[in-house]
Amino acid sequence: FPLLILILGAPLFVALLAISNPTTLAYGLGFCTPYIILVQPGNAMDFDVARVASNGLAITGGIFIAYMMFRLITPPNGPGLRRRLIRGTAQDLAMIGHHRHRINEEGFNARMADRLRWLTICDKALPEERRHFTDLGLTGLNLGQVSLWVQGRINTQSSPALQDSAARWQQSLADAYQACARGHCDDRFRADSERLKTAMAEAGNMEQRNQELIAGAVERIALTFERMAARLAGTAELDAPAANTSG
Numbered sequence: 001f002p003l004l005i006l007i008l009g010a011p012l013f014v015a016l017l018a019i020s021n022p023t024t025l026a027y028g029l030g031f032c033t034p035y036i037i038l039v040q041p042g043n044a045m046d047f048d049v050a051r052v053a054s055n056g057l058a059i060t061g062g063i064f065i066a067y068m069m070f071r072l073i074t075p076p077n078g079p080g081l082r083r084r085l086i087r088g089t090a091q092d093l094a095m096i097g098h099h100r101h102r103i104n105e106e107g108f109n110a111r112m113a114d115r116l117r118w119l120t121i122c123d124k125a126l127p128e129e130r131r132h133f134t135d136l137g138l139t140g141l142n143l144g145q146v147s148l149w150v151q152g153r154i155n156t157q158s159s160p161a162l163q164d165s166a167a168r169w170q171q172s173l174a175d176a177y178q179a180c181a182r183g184h185c186d187d188r189f190r191a192d193s194e195r196l197k198t199a200m201a202e203a204g205n206m207e208q209r210n211q212e213l214i215a216g217a218v219e220r221i222a223l224t225f226e227r228m229a230a231r232l233a234g235t236a237e238l239d240a241p242a243a244n245t246s247g
Helices: 002-019 022-039 049-072 079-096 105-124 133-153 160-181 188-203 208-232
Strands: none
Touching: 002 022, 022 049, 079 105, 079 133, 079 160, 105 133, 133 160, 133 208, 160 188, 160 208, 188 208
16 A cells, blocks of 8 residues: 555646646546545555456547537537527517517516627637627517507507517518618618507507607617618628528
């Protein structure tokens, strides 16, 4: 036993010192584990070349497989994840105006909180000039809040024409959001916004004050889309065909 301690103590002592430091923790574990497996300390130790070679090959193969797995399985911050997060936000925006499967405020906020966390992680993995996904997520959250407010101001007992215009406007908002994320400006949003204003005026059961507030909110959303599209033009990577966000 004293001889065993003398032989194994020095290298293991150095490795344990490395484990105590978070910076060198991985190196210390990477040395201690294979070292103990190969030596297999005990009272009845013997030296078997075949066993040591077999264990060494097994350890080397395991490390190589683990390395390749980490190389092949990229962390969840790639372009595919970013596209899914933006597309999911657009789908939730479209669901706000859906007649039968309308999303509520609590559900929308909960989903956006998780998306914002992932979008922030995505931004940290990108160069400084391409870190705009957190802003896109915050813009989507704000659009959802404004959309919920607008849809709440439109009377549920209103005419079918107004309800149809509101649903079409909401779908156009979701499509414009995805276009904005790709650095483009969707002119259909302004056209559907004008139809919504006309439908509110023709409905005859909405207060003038509410019509003016909704018209102002719609105009601010259009300016937001134009500003974001101009900012992201030439730098956005979400150039894949936009998915249909209709419910």
